[in-house]
Amino acid sequence: MGAIEDAEVGRDLRQPLLRAGVWYTMQGRASRHPGLPGSAKIHRDGGSVSVLLCMLTVALGSVQFGFACGYSSPTEEDIMSDLGLSLSQYSIFGSLVNVGGMIGAITSGHMAEYIGRKGSLMIAAVPNVVGWMAISFAKDTSFLYMGRLLGGFGVGVISYAVPVYIAEISPENMRGTLGSVNQLSITFGTLLAYLFGLFLNWRILAILGSLPCAILIPGLFFIPESPRWLAKMGLTEEFEASLQVLRGSDTDITFEVNEIKRSVESTSKRTAIKFADLKTKGYWFPLMVGIGLLMLRQLSGINGVFFYSTTIFESAGISSSDVATVGLGAIQVLATGVATFLPDKAGRRLLLIVSSSAMTLSLLFVAVAFYMESSASEDSKLYSIMGILSVVGLVAFVISFSLGMGSIPWLIMSEILPANIKGLSGSLATLANWTTTWVITVTANLLLDWSAGGTFTIYAVVAAFTFVFVILFVPETKGRTLEEIQSSF
Numbered sequence: 001m002g003a004i005e006d007a008e009v010g011r012d013l014r015q016p017l018l019r020a021g022v023w024y025t026m027q028g029r030a031s032r033h034p035g036l037p038g039s040a041k042i043h044r045d046g047g048s049v050s051v052l053l054c055m056l057t058v059a060l061g062s063v064q065f066g067f068a069c070g071y072s073s074p075t076e077e078d079i080m081s082d083l084g085l086s087l088s089q090y091s092i093f094g095s096l097v098n099v100g101g102m103i104g105a106i107t108s109g110h111m112a113e114y115i116g117r118k119g120s121l122m123i124a125a126v127p128n129v130v131g132w133m134a135i136s137f138a139k140d141t142s143f144l145y146m147g148r149l150l151g152g153f154g155v156g157v158i159s160y161a162v163p164v165y166i167a168e169i170s171p172e173n174m175r176g177t178l179g180s181v182n183q184l185s186i187t188f189g190t191l192l193a194y195l196f197g198l199f200l201n202w203r204i205l206a207i208l209g210s211l212p213c214a215i216l217i218p219g220l221f222f223i224p225e226s227p228r229w230l231a232k233m234g235l236t237e238e239f240e241a242s243l244q245v246l247r248g249s250d251t252d253i254t255f256e257v258n259e260i261k262r263s264v265e266s267t268s269k270r271t272a273i274k275f276a277d278l279k280t281k282g283y284w285f286p287l288m289v290g291i292g293l294l295m296l297r298q299l300s301g302i303n304g305v306f307f308y309s310t311t312i313f314e315s316a317g318i319s320s321s322d323v324a325t326v327g328l329g330a331i332q333v334l335a336t337g338v339a340t341f342l343p344d345k346a347g348r349r350l351l352l353i354v355s356s357s358a359m360t361l362s363l364l365f366v367a368v369a370f371y372m373e374s375s376a377s378e379d380s381k382l383y384s385i386m387g388i389l390s391v392v393g394l395v396a397f398v399i400s401f402s403l404g405m406g407s408i409p410w411l412i413m414s415e416i417l418p419a420n421i422k423g424l425s426g427s428l429a430t431l432a433n434w435t436t437t438w439v440i441t442v443t444a445n446l447l448l449d450w451s452a453g454g455t456f457t458i459y460a461v462v463a464a465f466t467f468v469f470v471i472l473f474v475p476e477t478k479g480r481t482l483e484e485i486q487s488s489f
Contacts, residue, residue: 048174050246055166055178057219059185061121061158064128064212066189068097068151071209073309073325074197079144082202089141093148098438100152101159105434108160109427116233117165117226120157125213125220128154132210136203147206154213159410160430164422167414168226169246172481176343176411183407184336190306191329198322228482231264232419263419263483283425286416286486289473290429293352293409296466298436300359301459302401304444305394313391324391331395335402347478348408349470355404356467362400363460366393371453390452405466415477418486 072094080090104124112120127150134147163182170178189212196205224246230239243253243260309325342351373386417425447455477485 048248050248051169051171051174051178054169054223054246055181057216057223058121058162058165059181060212060216060219061124061155061162062182062185063189063192064125064209064216065155065158065162066186066191067193067209067212068128068155068189069186069303070190070193070306070329071197071205072097073306074194074322075202075205078202083138083140083144085141093141093144095438095441096145096148097152097155098434098441100149100154101156101434102431102438104153104156104158105160105430106427108157108430109423109425111157112161112164112229112426113423116229117161117168118220118223120161121165122217122220124154124157124161125216126154127151128158128213129210129217132206136206136210151209156430156434159433160426163410163414164426165226167411167482168228169224171247172479173344175415176348176478177341179411179414180336180340180343180407182410183402184333184340187329187333187336187402187406191326191333194326194329198326228260228263228419231260259481259483263486283418283421285473286418287421287425287428289475290409290413290417290425291432292469293405293412293474294429294433295436296462296469297405297409298433298440299459299462300401300405300466301363301440301444301456301462302398302406303437304440304447304455304459305397328394328398332398332402332406335399336406339403339407342403343408343411344478347476348404348412349474349476351404352408352470352474353404353467355400355406355408356463356470358400358403359397359405359463360460360467362393362396363456363463366390366397367453367456367460369393370451370456374451374453412474412477415482415485416475419482 072090076090076094079085079093080087085093108120111123115123131147131150131152131154134143134150136147138144138147163179166179166182167175193205193209196208200208224242225238227239227243227246230242239260240253240257243257244251247253247256306325306329309328313324339351369386369390373383373390376382376386413426413429417429444455447458475485
């Protein structure tokens with residue numbers, strides 16, 4: 001039997017949580033039977049429009065991700081005052097999003113494999129909404145902590161499911177651009193939290209934070225499941241219908257259908273993968289690249305910069321530190337927006353090389369500025385100049401990060417992991433990301449108290465190592481199908 005038929009055996013265990021929507025199933029049938037009554041042709045660009053709408057729908061989860069990361073920065077004083085929290089209690093509140101993210105990461109890969117990409121996003125969205133409501137109505141730390149933990153779990157799942165879904169629905173010539181929208185949405189969500197946090201009460205801000213996932217939940221019923229996942233599960237009719245509407249009803253999908261089927265058949269012949277099997281190069285190499293990029297992305301200190309940007313700007317002598325933080329967030333959104341169109345033109349690998357090298361130089365610049373500032377008196381002209389230069393260096397760092405290291409590690413992770421180990425390896429990669437995020441969040445403030453210049457020197461060394469890592473190990477995936485990429489290891 002073929003692989004699609006063989007997969008029927010597992011259908012009692014692996015089923016989509018959200019079944020196919022009527023609108024795209026009927027369109028898929030209409031495209032294969034144009035003589036059927038009521039069959040309507042989509043415009044030739046309909047496929048691109050369908051992919052774009054699907055991508056924008058799931059990107060709401062990424063907006064939620066960014067909002068959760070940015071929420072604790074502008075609300076610290078108000079929450080501590082209203083609920084009588086100590087600094088250590090609030091620090092626990094801030095860090096619980098990372099703890100929840102790690103829990104979500106552990107379950108994300110297998111969840112996405114067993115109930116589908118859409119199903120896992122639904123499982124992630126509901127706790128997010130409940131979590132924000134718990135924070136909004138919290139009277140003490142119990143509801144506050146529970147809400148933050150639930151939200152963290154949700155974004156942990158979202159951080160894996162969204163880039164994988166986008167990669168699997170996108171045509172190869174659009175995959176880089178559409179995949180980069182994931183990071184753009186995260187930065188946009190963070191900016192919204194910073195911006196609205198300037199003038200909204202923390203309880204109202206929490207309600208606002210629930211809106212992206214509250215919209216995502218009904219939206220998931222109107223978009224198709226990943227055709228590659230449907231093929232893997234043996235749901236042949238839904239697989240072809242999903243792919244047809246994603247490519248446009250008057251597009252011939254025969255070649256892509258056959259390619260996906262061949263890929264499914266080749267992976268279905270392999271036995272179940274265990275941890276011991278990861279020593280095979282075809283498995284450990286893409287996993288090493290995916291995990292390495294995600295960990296180095298965080299260890300370069302980007303979250304430390306944003307989580308403690310107010311402290312950093314105060315150290316640089318900037319009086320309106322909250323406004324400066326919003327400005328830095330806006331710069332990141334703009335830079336990420338510009339970079340969205342580059343992966344399919346310049347290539348992933350080149351952008352990572354440019355990004356990591358520019359990050360190294362800008363972080364060294366910031367480190368030198370802080371070293372020189374610490375040796376000058378606060379009322380001297382040198383102190384003021386070095387403060388300004390350190391901010392210039394931070395802006396350069398954020399722009400450099402946004403050009404490549406911001407979005408491309410998630411994109412490459414979703415492209416290179418072999419289909420038959422995507423659940424296990426995806427969970428490991430996402431867990432590595434959230435673990436390093438937690439490490440940076442916990443250590444950044446302590447390091448800044450020790451030495452601002454020393455902190456950015458450490459981050460610069462990591463960025464330099466990232467440059468070497470990309471040169472030695474990261475392959476180019478531009479212009480190749482997922483099946484071609486995964487069969488090359």
